[in-house]
Each structure stands twice: as C-alpha cells, then as structure tokens.
Amino acid sequence: MRIAPQPGERIDRRKPFTFEYDGAKITGFEGDTIGSALYAAGRRVFSRSFKYHRPRGLLCCSGDCPNCMMTVDGVPNVRLCVEPVRDGAVVRAQNVLGSLDRDLLSITDKIGGPFTPVGFYYRTMIRPRRLWPLYEKFLRNVAGLGKIGENGTHRRYDTEHRRVDVLVIGGGRAGREAAARAEGDVLLVDEHGGGGALKGRALGIYEGGLVPVDAGDVLYRFRAERIVVATGGIEQPLVFPGNDLVGVMLPNGVRRLTRDWSIKPGERAVVVTADDAGLEAAGDLRAVGTEVARVVDLRSERIVQLAAVGKRGRLSAVLVDGEAVDCDVLVMSGGRQPAYSLLAQAGARVEYEPRRGIFVPTELPENVEAVGSAAGDLEGAAVPAASYDGGDGKCFVCICEDVTEKDVKRALAEGFDSIELAKRYTTATMGPCQGRLCHLQSIRMLARETETDEAAIGTTTARPPWGPVELGLLAGRHYEAMKRSPLHFRHEEAGATMMWTGAWRRPFAYGDPAAEVRAVHESLGVIDVSTLGKIIVEGPDAAELLERLYPNRFADLAVGRIRYGVLTTDGGRIMDDGTVARLGDDLFYVTTTSTGSESVCEWFEWWNAVWGYDAEIVNVTGALAAVNLAGPQAREALGALTDADVSNDALKYLDAKEITVAGVPCLALRIGFVGELGYELHCAASAGEHLWDALVARGAVPFGLEPQRVLRLEKAHVIVGQDTDSESNLLSAGMPWIVKEKPDFVGKWAVELVEERGIRERLVGFTMDGGLLPPEGAQVVENGKSTGRVTSSRVSEQVGKVIGLAWVRPERADDGTRLSIRIAGADHPATVTLAPFYDAEGAKLRS
Amino acid sequence: MRFMSHPEGVEFASPLRHVDGIDDVSHLGKWEIRGDAHGLDGEVIRISPDRALVVGDRRPDAPRVYDMTAALAAFEVEGEDLMRRLTELDLDELPAIGSILRGTPALIERRGGERFRLYVPQELGHYVAETVVDLAKGLGR
Amino acid sequence: MFLLACPHCGPRSVDEFKYQGEVTRRPPERPTLRELTDYVYFRDNVAGVQREWWYHGTGCGLWFVAERDTRTNEVLRTEIPEPSRGRTPAPVEAAVPDTPAV
Numbered sequence A: 001m002r003i004a005p006q007p008g009e010r011i012d013r014r015k016p017f018t019f020e021y022d023g024a025k026i027t028g029f030e031g032d033t034i035g036s037a038l039y040a041a042g043r044r045v046f047s048r049s050f051k052y053h054r055p056r057g058l059l060c061c062s063g064d065c066p067n068c069m070m071t072v073d074g075v076p077n078v079r080l081c082v083e084p085v086r087d088g089a090v091v092r093a094q095n096v097l098g099s100l101d102r103d104l105l106s107i108t109d110k111i112g113g114p115f116t117p118v119g120f121y122y123r124t125m126i127r128p129r130r131l132w133p134l135y136e137k138f139l140r141n142v143a144g145l146g147k148i149g150e151n152g153t154h155r156r157y158d159t160e161h162r163r164v165d166v167l168v169i170g171g172g173r174a175g176r177e178a179a180a181r182a183e184g185d186v187l188l189v190d191e192h193g194g195g196g197a198l199k200g201r202a203l204g205i206y207e208g209g210l211v212p213v214d215a216g217d218v219l220y221r222f223r224a225e226r227i228v229v230a231t232g233g234i235e236q237p238l239v240f241p242g243n244d245l246v247g248v249m250l251p252n253g254v255r256r257l258t259r260d261w262s263i264k265p266g267e268r269a270v271v272v273t274a275d276d277a278g279l280e281a282a283g284d285l286r287a288v289g290t291e292v293a294r295v296v297d298l299r300s301e302r303i304v305q306l307a308a309v310g311k312r313g314r315l316s317a318v319l320v321d322g323e324a325v326d327c328d329v330l331v332m333s334g335g336r337q338p339a340y341s342l343l344a345q346a347g348a349r350v351e352y353e354p355r356r357g358i359f360v361p362t363e364l365p366e367n368v369e370a371v372g373s374a375a376g377d378l379e380g381a382a383v384p385a386a387s388y389d390g391g392d393g394k395c396f397v398c399i400c401e402d403v404t405e406k407d408v409k410r411a412l413a414e415g416f417d418s419i420e421l422a423k424r425y426t427t428a429t430m431g432p433c434q435g436r437l438c439h440l441q442s443i444r445m446l447a448r449e450t451e452t453d454e455a456a457i458g459t460t461t462a463r464p465p466w467g468p469v470e471l472g473l474l475a476g477r478h479y480e481a482m483k484r485s486p487l488h489f490r491h492e493e494a495g496a497t498m499m500w501t502g503a504w505r506r507p508f509a510y511g512d513p514a515a516e517v518r519a520v521h522e523s524l525g526v527i528d529v530s531t532l533g534k535i536i537v538e539g540p541d542a543a544e545l546l547e548r549l550y551p552n553r554f555a556d557l558a559v560g561r562i563r564y565g566v567l568t569t570d571g572g573r574i575m576d577d578g579t580v581a582r583l584g585d586d587l588f589y590v591t592t593t594s595t596g597s598e599s600v601c602e603w604f605e606w607w608n609a610v611w612g613y614d615a616e617i618v619n620v621t622g623a624l625a626a627v628n629l630a631g632p633q634a635r636e637a638l639g640a641l642t643d644a645d646v647s648n649d650a651l652k653y654l655d656a657k658e659i660t661v662a663g664v665p666c667l668a669l670r671i672g673f674v675g676e677l678g679y680e681l682h683c684a685a686s687a688g689e690h691l692w693d694a695l696v697a698r699g700a701v702p703f704g705l706e707p708q709r710v711l712r713l714e715k716a717h718v719i720v721g722q723d724t725d726s727e728s729n730l731l732s733a734g735m736p737w738i739v740k741e742k743p744d745f746v747g748k749w750a751v752e753l754v755e756e757r758g759i760r761e762r763l764v765g766f767t768m769d770g771g772l773l774p775p776e777g778a779q780v781v782e783n784g785k786s787t788g789r790v791t792s793s794r795v796s797e798q799v800g801k802v803i804g805l806a807w808v809r810p811e812r813a814d815d816g817t818r819l820s821i822r823i824a825g826a827d828h829p830a831t832v833t834l835a836p837f838y839d840a841e842g843a844k845l846r847s
Numbered sequence B: 001m002r003f004m005s006h007p008e009g010v011e012f013a014s015p016l017r018h019v020d021g022i023d024d025v026s027h028l029g030k031w032e033i034r035g036d037a038h039g040l041d042g043e044v045i046r047i048s049p050d051r052a053l054v055v056g057d058r059r060p061d062a063p064r065v066y067d068m069t070a071a072l073a074a075f076e077v078e079g080e081d082l083m084r085r086l087t088e089l090d091l092d093e094l095p096a097i098g099s100i101l102r103g104t105p106a107l108i109e110r111r112g113g114e115r116f117r118l119y120v121p122q123e124l125g126h127y128v129a130e131t132v133v134d135l136a137k138g139l140g141r
Numbered sequence C: 001m002f003l004l005a006c007p008h009c010g011p012r013s014v015d016e017f018k019y020q021g022e023v024t025r026r027p028p029e030r031p032t033l034r035e036l037t038d039y040v041y042f043r044d045n046v047a048g049v050q051r052e053w054w055y056h057g058t059g060c061g062l063w064f065v066a067e068r069d070t071r072t073n074e075v076l077r078t079e080i081p082e083p084s085r086g087r088t089p090a091p092v093e094a095a096v097p098d099t100p101a102v
C-alpha cells in the first residue's frame, strides 16, 4: 500500500512505531497518524455508523468527520486520522457488536426503517410502560458513541490563563500572514500545531474576548484584545445515494494519504467535483498510481444522476447519468464552506450568498476580524444540487447521526419546517462534526423542499464548543476549597471524626458524643468555635448602623455588655443570628453563625453603601481563633490560667472583657450556647493552639459538633437555617421579644404586617412521650394529615427524654398541647414544651 | 483590641506549618488601614478606595488600624507559568486582589523577577498552598 | 464570563463578583402589604439596560452599581453610588434611591 519514498512526504521511515489494534501489531512511521498507519496496513473500515451501524472509512483526514473515531488507551472517540502514532498504544473499535467488518448491530441498517425512523427518540419504545426497564437496558447499550471505562485512569487536567493583544485562530496561510502583520503580543493557535503555532483547538469565542483553547491536558483560557479568525473553509460532501460508502472521500483525505503519508488510496477512482480541489485530488491519485477513470467537473458538466454502489458497505462502482464506472475510490467535492462558527458565536451575522452557494460572515463585532477562507475569501465553485438521485441506496444528509434525505422530507411532512426545529427533530448537525459536513446540506435540502431559498431558511445558532472536548478538560482540576480552623490539626491529632459544615471541616465528635455531653454537664468541656463569623464595627455611627440592621436595640447597650441579635430581611426572613458585644463607645464586636460570616459582612457593607454611615465594617473571622469553655468547672479552670478577676461579679453573664489567658490576650465573652456556665475566648488565630493546649491541660474535655447540638437543643436554641427557613419570621420563630419600638430597621414593616395578619405556623419545643427518636423532617400529623414538621431532634440523657423543635399550627402551639409525630408510618404522641428543656430559668448560665 | 494581636512569648503557629515546598512568610506583620493610608511607613498595598494593607513589623500610626497578621497566610512562589495556572489576574498589573483557584480571594504582589507573594485568608491557606505545590508539580517542579 | 469593571479594580471576569439583582426602591415610609410585596419580590426584569447591584467579593469588597444590557451583557457603566447619608433619621429620608432589598 505504501509507495516508494517521494519528495515532500511527512513520514520518517527510519523511525517506526508499533501499536496494537484489535490484538494485532501495527507499525507506522514518525509523521503517521494511527489512522494512516492502519490504512497503510490495509484497514478500510474504521467505524460503524451511529444508528444503522454501516461501515465507514476515512473521509476527510482532517479531524472534521465522525468516521475514524475509535477508543485509544481507554479514551473513547479519538479521531485516528489526526492522532499521532505512538509505541504501545492500544486501539479498539467502538460502537460495534462483534468486529468492524462484521458488526451484528448492522441489522438495523437492513430492517432499520421501521425501527429507527426520524424522531424515533421521541416515540418508539415508550409503550407499554411496563417494558421500559427492558427498553432502557437496550437503549443504553446501543446509545452514544464509545464507552468510558468505569475504572478509567484519572488524568490530570490543568487550566492556564493567558492574556494576549492578538489571538489568531487557524494556522493556514491567511492565519500565519495575519499573525505576522499583527502588532503587540500575538499568539497563533492551530489544531495541528506547527509553524510556531500553539497546538490546540479554539472551542469558542465568549464575551470579553475569552477564547478557551483545548490543548489536550491543558485548557488555555485566552483573554484577547483582538481576535483574528482564520479557521479556513471546510470541504463539503455531496448528497447522493451511497455517499457514505467506504471509499468515498473528500479531496483533503486523498491529499493527505497520497502526499503526506505516501499511501496509494485505491486502484481505480472517480472524481465528482464542484471546484479545483477535486481536480487536484485527481492529480494526487495519478501520481501514486491510482487510475482515475472519470472526472466530473460540475462547473462545466451538468449531471442529474449520481449514485455510489457497493458491496458490504464498500464502494464498487459509481453511476453518473446512467453510466456505471467500477472504482474503489470516489472523490466528492461540493466546494468549500467558510468555517464561520466561531465568528457567529462572537456575534457576527451570517449571510447566504446565492452566487457561490455558501454562507459568509458579515457584521463582525469590533474586536473580531476574519481572514482568508473563513471570511468568505474562496475561489468560485459550482453550486451543487441539494441532492442527486440515481439509486435506492441511503442518501445521507448527515453522516454523524445517520440522517437521510428521506428523514428530512419526513420531518418536513410532519411540520418541522424551520431549520431549528428540523435540526432538533432529526438531530442532523448535532453529531460529532458539529455541522461541519451537514449544516449547509440540511439548509439546502430544506430550501429545495419548501421551495424557498437558503437565505430564507437561515442558519442555526452557533454555540460552543466548536469541536468535541473532553469533559475532564472543561471540569479542570477538582478544587475543594477547604477551610481549616486554626485548631484543625489538634482535632486531627486527637482522632476526631471530621465533618463538612459549609466549606469548613469541623469535629463531629472525638469519641462518644454522649460522654462529651456528660463532660460539659458534669465537669468541663471545650469546643472549637473559630468558625463563628466575627465582625468589628467601629466608628462614630457604629451604634446607629446596628440599630438599623437589627430589630433590637444597641444604642443603649453598655460598654462591656453583650446582647443576642437576629438579622432579618425587609421581607421578614430570619437570615442570621449571633451576639453583639460593645467594647467601646464606638466599637462593637459582632459574631455570626459559622456559615453566615461572609453573607452577614456583605449585608452590613451593602446597607452601609446605601446609607453611608461613618462606621468601619471589618471581617475578622479568620483573624481569630475562638473556643467555648463550658461546664460547672469553667470559672475555676479559667481563673487558674489568668490573673484577671473572673468572679461572677467581675465577669457576669453577658459581660465582655479583655483578659489574658495562659499568656494569650483574649476577648472573653460570657455567653452560653450550651446550657452550662461558659466563656467564649477569642484570640489571635496564630495563638489558638497555645490557648487550646492550656485549656485541655487544665482538664477541659474537647467536644464536637454533635454533642454541642444536643446541648443547644436542651436549651431550645434555634439554629438559623436548620430550624428556620425562608418562610420563618421573628414572630413565628417565637422571638417577639426581640422586636423593639424604633423608627426603622431592616425587616420592621414585614414584622408589623405579620403581627396584624397573624402567623400561620409557630416553632415550638416538644418532648416525645415514648423513647422513639423522630428523624429531622418527620411530619407532625392531625387526623392523618401533615400539619407540621420536626426540624431538630435528639435523645437527651440530661432531660431523660427525646426532645426536639417542630413547626406546628399556631392553634397547636400552646404549652402542653398534645401532638402526633409520624415515625416510620406510625403516629407517636408528643407534648409541646415552650420553655427550654434544661435549666429553664438560666440559673446555671448566671451562676 | 489586644486580643487581635499575636502575643510575644507564644510560638506563632503559621497556617502553612504543615505544607512543604513553599516559602512561608505568614509571620510578617500585616495591618489593615481604613481611611487615609498616605505617608505610612512600610509597604502599603491599596485594596480599595478606603482600605489598604501595610506589611511591616511595626503597627502603623493611623486612626483605624486592624492587626491582620494572623488573618492572612502569606507565601512566595516562583514562576509566571505557575501563576497563570492559578489566576486570571493580569500579572503586569500587580499588586492586585482577585480570584485564584476559581474563587478563592488572594492579594498578589510581585517580589521582583518571577517571584510572587500571595496573601490569602488564613483558613484557606493550607488548601491554597497545598494546591499550588501540586500545580507546580504539574509543571515539572 | 463577561468582564465587569469594578470602579476600583478595573475590568475583571464576572465570576469574581456577586450579583445582587436590580436596584430597587425601598419605600420611604411604612408601606402597605401590596407595596412591601412589590418592593421585596417584584422585579422589572427588563430586556435592556438595567441598574443592578454588584459586589466585588473575590476582590476589593466594594459594593457598586452597574448599568448592564441584559440582552448582550454589555456593561455600559459602573459606579459607586452616592450614599444617602444615613445620619438623618429614617422618616425624613423621603427618597432612598438605590436600596438593596430582600
């Protein structure tokens, strides 16, 4: 097959490479592609078509069509004609049952008509419903192209950002000239590389001059001031019966086989061409010894009949106006169509030019330029017929999706007469070639059938990607932005079970959560609360700003004191809660929930952008480590580590004070999210471990989130976002006391309107009569109907009961009301409890 | 607000202490200035119209200063190619604060030649540094 | 991923910003239920140029207002809005333009 060495060939015969194809060893040379090496070795069938499983062979040798896709080293849909040979590659056919030459699924080609008519996706295999599992299994087996190995190797993909003044897409003559002309920082990309071009495929042109380029393992994201599109023209196939037979080729396929790889494509050829490309291919064929039996130049010869016939899917003869010519190669050339897709994506208009029968880009956006064939700068070609007939073979408009002329006519008959609808219904242009070889053909056929012209039919919307791309490349590296507390490594060292809470990793528990709960109740526990949002609000207007953001009062908060605060929106929704400590006349220290720190900070800044108060809002969440030391022994332990007076008089419940603990300056906040005497200590993050170690050395037992959730539930403390949702307001969540009389605050009107209209639901505490634990989300039922839901529930050893929070109808919200909660299909009695379950008066907190 | 500052006599636990392969400079003093930052000592990096970061050992003398030494992890890396795999920011327009690794905020400055310094929120420092080391491996380093 | 010009940082990829919706008008005094609902929930959703709030979250942290054509994503203008100087007590503030909602 390989001819004697000839000048200009692109292979280096001294450098052989051997790969494996279906068990056989195949050898090619440097400069070969896997496709050319296989062709040289005698392989003609490269794939089976999508729907009918017809044999397909090399068509374009440019990476434009679907015909040579195989699985290489486990990666499906690799185009062999552009995949360089390499040693040890393992190449397998895909989309076949059996082998490429004998594919059992090709039965669909014979009987396919009734089974796979156009639009069959939408209407076959639907009834009877009960057979769907069977259908599904079958469809999954035959659908799609190629298979991804479940144990496929993980490849590494990277993204690289580049800025250039000028990006030239396409390394043909026009592209290279444009790059040489351009000024500034210029970069040329080309799918095949070479000539100083970056090897990669531009996938699209997005807003802001963004051009992603697929370079295999790296996705380049170019931002270009100016983009020059030089994507060239695409050789167009002709539409006639048998136009998909193995042996039917585009001129470029012949050019590459003969000139680049020194391969003789076949013994006898026929050429049907609308332009010079076909004539050149005829010359190439003769040069390698292929007999050219007949050349039809559509520019001078008018034909009405054209058909290819074959045996077992391989070309054996061509019929031209009644004359049959035996051949094994047919070169078809329907002229070239500018590759305008990228331009259209960028916003260019595309116009039909009837004289040349092509679509050309016009009205380019400011920063985009088109040069060469892509701009429509093409030699004249004859305009071929929408289709030729002359036989009863299948006449393909779209070879990727196996859409025939008949399918298009049928879709039209069913009323899908606009190009966008016909495209979706027939799926023509939706396959791997992305319209390169079928878009123009579909439009032409619709125009002919509807007796309008191509301009009236118009084009479909061009969208990225301009060519297939691996999903892995688009996804890029997997970034898991994990937030670690300053004490993170202490938790790991202690063997804590870690869990995600938002972006944070936090200890669920260090061992037995129940034991950790007990430690807090009976002696001393310590929990890492560094994840709490922390915001400093400072300035002459700080108090006034807070007054307007919170429903309760802060202007009258004494220096050194703390108040609980809830933030609501103007719609009345509860958005976050936390504490506000006044550290000075103009200085407040605000804490938020762990997940709320960023949104609360934004919220403060947003309102202040509107109001313009003289107050700084400083997010210091990450600057500080924070721990909560809690339990009956908390004061004693703290006292042992500080010189400061921490007696109940000097540091009362809801006092805030700066003290030094174990040599670390801390802000001590005497507050309790858990129900025991407790201190929150906030210090510089870099000193967090030192403080933690000192507290643990004093006997504090580290406790995790799960024990904390039990402890807070015993106090019936609400967790915003868990016990509340977007419908919850201050009144329904049982916090009417927090709303103070003042001229304005965010959410004031909503609360007032709720007050007038009454609430529809109410959040209450409950205890189960029995010992069963309802799952969070369990339904509260009345007469078999759901009237509420459980949002939190835990077993509390301390209370000796199963306790929880639930939303119920306001009529059922009085203390002592009996409720029914459905657990696993059965209803179980519970009782509404409005006071906290543990230490209802808060004596422990104050002690 | 002494509690914002790292105390003397206590070891500075850098957020990057468990990452190998980067030059950790987290211990550098970092101060956020609100309002006018003109005429201050040390290296002044403007963050927004009324915010600036001053890097230096001494607390700058300004009315509104917040100690961010512990809040920001800081490290230095080499190579524009590596930086281009981290961020879309224009490396000719530094210092700048913007997105790295698809969504993590960072303040980036050039320390001469191809050396860059990144400041990132302390809580994300370990993750960022670890990822940067891995990206550098992808470039054969 | 169009570019948006932060008034401080200049043009940046839009994914550095948080979009906070159309600029709305907070009622100057206590609204009726209808007015409140309008303000909180209803948006003009124009196909054309609209004024909207943006936050340079993965950047300088500035809140600003942009005028963007929702059909093309072309950003015509960005600005730091003039605050309404909230020092004055609320009721006097007859016209708070440019108020965030929800």
Ligand code: FES
Binding pocket: A035, A057, A058, A059, A060, A061, A062, A063, A064, A065, A066, A067, A068, A079, A080, A081, A082
């Ligand atoms: S022959 Fe390989 S893509 Fe067409």
Ligand SMILES: [Zn+2]
Binding pocket: C006, C007, C008, C009, C010, C056, C059, C060, C061, C062
């Ligand atoms: Zn900015």
